[in-house]
Structure formats: C-alpha cells, structure tokens
Amino acid sequence: MTSYRLGSGGAINRGQSLSFTFDGPTYKGFEGDTLASALLANDQMLMARSFKYHRPRGVVTAGSAEPNALMTIGSGARAEPNARATVVELYNGLAATSQNRWPSLKRDFGAVNDLFSPFLGAGFYYKTFMWPGVFWEKLYEPLIRRAAGLGKIAMQADPDRYEKSWAHCDLLVIGAGPAGLMAALAAGRAGVRVILADEGFRLGGSLLSESAAVGGRPAAEFAAEVVEELASLPNVTLMPRTTVFGWYDDMVFGAVERVQKHVASPSPDLPMERLWRIVAKQAILAAGAEERPIVFGGNDKPGVMTAGAARTYLNRYGVAVGGKVAIFTNGGSGYRTAADLVAQGVDVTAIIDARPQSADPDAGKHSGHPQRFGHRHEGPAPHRGADRRALRLRGGDRLRCAGDVRRLVTDRAPDVPTRRQTGLVGRETGIPGAGCGQCLRDGRCRRRPRVA
Amino acid sequence: MASLITCPHCGTRPKEEFSIRGAAAPKRPSPTAKDEAWHRYVYVRDNPKGRYEEYWHHEAGCRRFLVVERDNLTHEVFGVTDASQFKRAGAAE
Numbered sequence: 001m002t003s004y005r006l007g008s009g010g011a012i013n014r015g016q017s018l019s020f021t022f023d024g025p026t027y028k029g030f031e032g033d034t035l036a037s038a039l040l041a042n043d044q045m046l047m048a049r050s051f052k053y054h055r056p057r058g059v060v061t062a063g064s065a066e067p068n069a070l071m072t073i074g075s076g077a078r079a080e081p082n083a084r085a086t087v088v089e090l091y092n093g094l095a096a097t098s099q100n101r102w103p104s105l106k107r108d109f110g111a112v113n114d115l116f117s118p119f120l121g122a123g124f125y126y127k128t129f130m131w132p133g134v135f136w137e138k139l140y141e142p143l144i145r146r147a148a149g150l151g152k153i154a155m156q157a158d159p160d161r162y163e164k165s166w167a168h169c170d171l172l173v174i175g176a177g178p179a180g181l182m183a184a185l186a187a188g189r190a191g192v193r194v195i196l197a198d199e200g201f202r203l204g205g206s207l208l209s210e211s212a213a214v215g216g217r218p219a220a221e222f223a224a225e226v227v228e229e230l231a232s233l234p235n236v237t238l239m240p241r242t243t244v245f246g247w248y249d250d251m252v253f254g255a256v257e258r259v260q261k262h263v264a265s266p267s268p269d270l271p272m273e274r275l276w277r278i279v280a281k282q283a284i285l286a287a288g289a290e291e292r293p294i295v296f297g298g299n300d301k302p303g304v305m306t307a308g309a310a311r312t313y314l315n316r317y318g319v320a321v322g323g324k325v326a327i328f329t330n331g332g333s334g335y336r337t338a339a340d341l342v343a344q345g346v347d348v349t350a351i352i353d354a355r356p357q358s359a360d361p362d363a364g365k366h367s368g369h370p371q372r373f374g375h376r377h378e379g380p381a382p383h384r385g386a387d388r389r390a391l392r393l394r395g396g397d398r399l400r401c402a403g404d405v406r407r408l409v410t411d412r413a414p415d416v417p418t419r420r421q422t423g424l425v426g427r428e429t430g431i432p433g434a435g436c437g438q439c440l441r442d443g444r445c446r447r448r449p450r451v452a
Numbered sequence: 453m454a455s456l457i458t459c460p461h462c463g464t465r466p467k468e469e470f471s472i473r474g475a476a477a478p479k480r481p482s483p484t485a486k487d488e489a490w491h492r493y494v495y496v497r498d499n500p501k502g503r504y505e506e507y508w509h510h511e512a513g514c515r516r517f518l519v520v521e522r523d524n525l526t527h528e529v530f531g532v533t534d535a536s537q538f539k540r541a542g543a544a545e
Contacts (some may be wrong), residue, residue: 249454279456
C-alpha cells in the first residue's frame, strides 16, 4: 500500500492523527480530512460499485456533487446509508462500509451482471421472472429485493434527537467561498445582521483548494483571516456544516445543520441535526459553480476524476491523487492543475487539450510534458487486454506513457452555476435573464428583485 | 403559498400557525332564505385564479378568525384583517 499523503501542505492538522475503518481494515487520517481524502491518502481508490452492473467506482469529485463514493457510515441504529465520502468529516473511530457488493468490494459477485449487460438493457422485461409461478416468492423476489437499492437503512429506532429552529437576519449569505466571505464581511462591517451558511465544515470554499495568492498571502490563509474577523463581529452568525436546501415565499430559506454528525460520541444534550428556517430580508447566493466532467469512453473507471477535485485533494488535504497523472482538458483549469501537481512533485505524463490550440498563458510552461491539441480522448484501454498504459486518442493515435498511469484527470467544461443544494433549480432565480420563466420583458425579475 | 402571515393581533407568524377555513366572500343567508340561496351558500364556490379572500384561523396564536386577501397565483398577500372588521366587496345578498 502506497501512501499518497504529501510531506507537507494542506489544511489538515498533522498533529492529530485519526484512525478509522473501511470494510474492516483500520486506516489513518488527520483532523481536517474527509473520508474520501483519507481513503485516497491510503491508496484506496476503489470506493463503491455501480448500482446495476456493479462496475468498480472511484471518487470523482471532492465535494457534495459526488455521485460515486457512497458508503454506509456507522453501524447499528446509527448506520447512515448512502453518505458521500467526499463530505463526511473524518473522526476518530469512524466505521465506513462499502455498499452494493457481495462478498467484498474487490470481488463482487454482482459484477456478472456486467457480462449480461446486452440482455439487461433499459427495456429489459422483468415480467420474464413470472414463470414458473412458484419461483416468484421463493427465488425471484428475494433475489430482486436483495439487488434493489444501494445502502440498507437501519431497522432500529433512531437513538438521536433532532430539532427545528427559526433564525432571522437582514442578509443571508449562502456559501462561504471568496464571494460569500467578502459579501458577509462587507455587510458585517456595516453593522447588518448577517448569517453566513456553508455546507462545508471549514469556511473558505474554493479558497481552500487553490494554490493562488490573495493579497500576497496564500488563499487559505486569507480565508482564515476573513473568517476570524467575521467571528469577532457580534452581528455575524457563522453556520458551517449547514446546507441551505430551499428557498420559499417571503424570503424564508430551509437549511439543515449537521450538529453532531462529525462527533465520535454524540452528546445527548445536543441534537444530531437541526432543521433551520431562516427569514432573511435579503440573500446572496454565492453557492459557486460545479465542475462538469468531460464525457468519454471509460470515464467511469476508478482513477478518473475532475481536475478541480484533484486540486482540492492536493492543496486542501495534502493528498496526491496518483503518482502519475494524465490530464484531459478543454480549459485553463487543466493547466493550473498540472502546475500545482508538478509543484508537489507529481509526475504529469500528458496534457491532452481538446481545443486546436490553447490561448492559456500557462500552456507554454508545460513544454516538458507531451501535449496534444485538438484531440478527443477516447478513454483508457477497453475492458480487457490491449495496452492499458496507452491513452487512446482519436484517429488511432496512441500516446504511450511509461509506467502505470492510473489516475486520469478530466477537466472542466464551462462553469455552470447550478445553484445546487439551494433547491433553486427550476424555480424563480431572481436573476435577470436567468431563463427561469419569471423574467419580465425588460429583463427584470418579476418577483425577486431583492436577491443578488 | 406565503410562508409568513402578519396577524393584526400577533405580528408576523409562520403559516403553520394558521389553518385555512375557506372562501370569505360567500355570505351566510338568513335562516328563512330560499333553498336556492342556501344551496348556493353551501355548495357553490368560485375557483378564482388571482386575488382571493379567505378565512384563516390563527389556531396557534390569538385563535381569532382572520381574512387574508392574497393572490393564489403569485402568492402575494395584500392584507390581513380580523374577520369582525371584514367588509365584503360586493353588495351583500
């Protein structure tokens, strides 16, 4: 087992080692890790199995958009199925279990479905299982029920308390990235009652993931200073671990605060989670953008992840996603990722750019790496055989990479501000020209002029 | 639906404290009125789209009956009055 933890760097407390288990074996992580970053540091890229064909799945993102790394956290009555490892805060004694596999994550019997996938298409007629009649109750139904769903819910009563609360403020800032922090700071200094809510356990958003400098200081340091000033203001309430999920009439927002999800032994005096309804006079949605992976064959293999995720693991958690990394990009973020990886001693074997040529100023800096422009990446080698080390490019061109290129990183398509986790998709966004169907002819919003 | 209702007695309260008791516009006929008038009062309702007057009972607060005038399309609330102060717009039957 190789350790992919870097010698230094990251917003983790290396003095506080935490031990946790994943499917039995004990691993070590640090305070400030998520479960996903700690698993990656321990060379555990395989984290789950896909729902139907049981294909191996690795982590794709480093945040709440994670589609793959779903696990059961805890056991007994406190077992929580389908938790995203990328947002589970590591604590001492955390017990994670993989799902939807038997007998083990590495050797999953259900993967035979993959062999029969031509017969189990989306239109597969499940009434095939009706005959003979006696087989239904004895054989088919138990089998189908076992195959259904990913995690298993706990059948015991929940031992924890939950509570509901109201909060009132002049300005609700959703998201504590650079935009949210500065908005909260400006409003806080002006003496306005501010609530700053962020789903993460550490405020700072993308500032924590970037190696860039703000005002001559590292971005994460800058974020920490702003958070410190915000915490010192009596009219500002910081709400980390709070996901704002809904926006209702009269500027009422729904939010869930995970009060004790990250605690090894929860106190009986505190609720496990708190459901907030926040009444705000105005609100700022600074929820940020989500990176879209580029689609190509074989992009579901463990080891393929978004470039932003690789940068987060590197800069925030001090974890290299691999020893050798190939980058498939169509934008500047791929080159930034390459620069960050190289700075930490990770071997970037190739940068493949989908565009005919790159206008990025960083592009020239990587002349040491094979760069291919105008190519479409066709994915790593197919299922079996072939040359697994080669990156297949369109037109039969193969880029031969020495060594074992396990981690392939794709890059972002244009940023899409989905306002994810705010429940605003498909609702009035209050943003002129956002295409929500609530815009007046002159472009102003029909109903929500108060939200920026 | 509006999340907050401003009760004339209690101030701004969440809508969960109230229960909706139906259209406020129909006026109760006199006991001696014809069956037709009673039939209309009991069974016949408009189903308007837009501005709408409605009885709301502030069960978890002052327990008064209120009349909330609201738009059931845009969810805008135009006013809340105590039911005793409520004046019907049209000529009463």
